[in-house]
């Protein structure tokens with residue numbers, strides 16, 4: 592091992608190490624780098640003492656400051672719950688009308704109602720309430736079977752329609768004029784023509800009009816405009832549950848289809864039903 596000397600070529604001191612005539616220059620790390628390095632070591636040790644870190648055989652070092660991510664999570668959940676309890680209580684105390692009159696409550700209710708709708712109602716009524724073929728009505732238009740005020744909508748959702756589970760469910764039954772031989776098939780064809788005329792799809796039929804007045808007007812109204820207390824649809828608009836063709840109308844008169852909707856009183860809280868009723872009412876057709 593040679594003594595330290597100054598390398599002639601570069602003018603830098605050597606470390607004194609030498610291998611086969613190759614000498615090592617002494618070029619230490621810059622001082623600033625070294626100090627930053629020491630600081631990070633001190634920081635790491637202090638950090639691992641302050642916060643949860645080293646594993647023990649069973650468990651781990653919990654840290655001096657008592658911090659845990661779970662604790663932080665629980666704290667945030669408690670905050671959220673507290674802020675929610677505030678408006679949940681307010682929605683619970685307010686009437687549907689008060690919710691509609693208060694812009695802040697209205698906003699909270701419709702935002703919450705939209706989520707509830709997506710989770711529970713969209714499979715039948717379509718995303719956003721646009722309805723589905725085969726008797727699942729659109730809820731975005733202003734055509735209502737059972738009434739479009741927020742109170743009527745609330746009642747429909749709360750108890751449902753023609754289900755066996757809720758004794759307060761909305762109920763009505765269109766007679767099976769064909770299947771129960773109340774009208775002949777010629778009479779059914781005639782009254783179907785009158786229904787087509789009511790919705791602007793063809794010429795009227797005098798016999799059909801008389802039959803309509805005698806057999807149908809009690810539910811669908813003299814002019815066929817419907818009756819919400821019976822869930823009897825308006826037959827003069829172009830909105831159909833079961834189809835607008837002559838055959839579809841004849842089928843309905845012969846052996847009617849009747850829509851069933853579950854009751855929600857047992858599955859959703861009252862506040863949730865208020866929210867989803869407010870949301871449906873806000874979709875555009877609310878009265």
Ligand code: HEC
Nearest residue numbers: 711712715726727735736737738747748752822850851852
């Ligand atoms: C299993 C399918 C189904 C589900 C789920 C369902 N509905 Fe319905 N809903 C129907 C049917 C069918 C009708 C039409 C019943 C009839 O013909 O009278 C209806 C009718 C309605 C009406 C009355 C419409 C009118 O014109 O008067 C409202 C309001 C309504 N549903 C809201 C909801 C809401 C809100 C939910 C979710 C909480 C929901 N529905 C879930 C099938 C469903």
Ligand code: HEC
Nearest residue numbers: 764765806807810822823824831832833834843848849850
């Ligand atoms: C006791 C009441 C009642 C009587 C009487 C009645 N209907 Fe109905 N009708 C209803 C109800 C309720 C519905 C809706 C069924 C549903 O919501 O699924 C309906 C639905 C219909 C529909 C389907 C509408 C659509 O949107 O697809 C037609 C068409 C119709 N009725 C025609 C008639 C004709 C024609 C008569 C007389 C020969 C008649 N109804 C008598 C209650 C009645």
